[in-house]
Each structure stands twice: as C-alpha cells, then as structure tokens.
Amino acid sequence: MDDKTPREIIGRRNRPAKAPLSREVIVATALGILEKDGMSGLSLRRVATALDTGAASLYVYLANLDELYSLMLDQALAAVKLPKAGSLSWRDRLKKYLLSYLHVLYGRQGLAQLAMSTIATGPNSLRMWEVLLGLLKEGGVADAKLVWGVDMLLLYVTAVAAEKSNWRATGQDFGRVKSALSAVSAEQFPLVSALFQGEWLSGMGDGDARVRWALDGIIDGIKANRMPLPDPST
Known part of the structure; x- marks a missing residue:
C-alpha cells in the first residue's frame, strides 16, 4: 500500500446505531448466551459485552443477577402449552401440561439448571401456578394441599429435565x-x-x-395423603 494513500477512519458516529437497552433486550440476549454456553457462561458482564455496553448500565433495568435469572425463566415459560379440555380428564390435562413444561426446559441448554435454582414470579410463572392449582382443585384435591401438591409436581418435573439435560451435555x-x-x-x-x-x-x-408413571404416583399421593398436623413443640 502506498504510504501516501489516505486511510479511511471510521469514527464512533459512523458505526451502526445500537439497539436501545431494555429489559426485553437484556433478557433475550441472556437467553441466547444461556443456550449457547449454559449457566457457566452467563454473567452480567457477559451480557453487557454482548450488548456492547458496560455492566453498570444493566443495573438501570435489573437489581442483580438473580432478577435476571427470574426474568429469563419467566420468559421461557411462555412456551408451556395448556392442552384444550375436549374429552380429556383433569388428570390427563395436568400430565400433558407438565410434560409441556418438561419439554420446554429440556429444549434449551441450561434452562433446566436455571429452573432448579431460580424462583420466577412473573406473569408466565403465575399463569402456570394458576393452571396447576386449578387442575388439582378440579380433581378434588383439598385447598390445604394444593400449594404443596403443585410444588411437588414442579420439583419432580424440573429435576427430570435437569437430569436429562445433564445426560445430554455429558454424553451419558x-x-x-x-x-x-x-x-x-x-x-x-x-x-x-x-x-x-x-x-x-x-x-x-x-x-x-x-x-x-411417576406423575400418576405423585398425583395419587397428593390426593390420598393427609397434611401433617402442627408440631406442638414449635
């Protein structure tokens, strides 16, 4: 190259404009990183780098990494599908709904592990709880057992998704x-x-x-088991 040939200098003003930051953009970027690199590759600094900004700027939209985890999980739960009632019993609809949840968690690398360590409280998570509580109630489960029952069902399915995801990641x-x-x-x-x-x-x-098979066993146990009596020593 001729030393006298003028070089083209591209200033910051000539770069393509960055998409404005928002919670939605941050969550979508974080989910992309999770799917590519798993939980070990996810951090606020990594998300900020992907968005070409500083980690400090994310705190305008997020309190901390835990809140990002919660938002990510809630966003992913939007894909869980409720089967139409039709001729299906409440039990069959419950199992289909939980299997949809399982497939959503298993379908994205790192998502099951995220669900094992995160409590989502957004609209999609609350919708799931509302549906599951309603289906158990429709099946005749007493109100006093509904919350513990849903918790047990979700814990089991989340653990299975994490187990299957680990097998896939390690090539069991x-x-x-x-x-x-x-x-x-x-x-x-x-x-x-x-x-x-x-x-x-x-x-x-x-x-x-x-x-x-396991879900049927858990559901039967929820219906049949009594709530524990209060411990008089506490």
Missing part, C-alpha cells in the same frame, strides 16, 4: 450402564439382576413413559 453412555447391569451377580444381588434390565432403562432416555 447407556450402553455402558446396560453392560454393567447385565453382569451383576444374580446370587449376590438377585433383585438388581432380575429387575434392573431393559425395562428399567427403557424409561431413562427421551421417552415420557417413566415421567407419566
């Missing part, structure tokens, strides 16, 4: 597990040898059979 080798179980001594571990075979492992992959 079920062939190795099957080989190990098939080699178990029937004399030393007769029940393990007889029962921990293909039938048990069939529900450990992407199928929902194990989850449906």
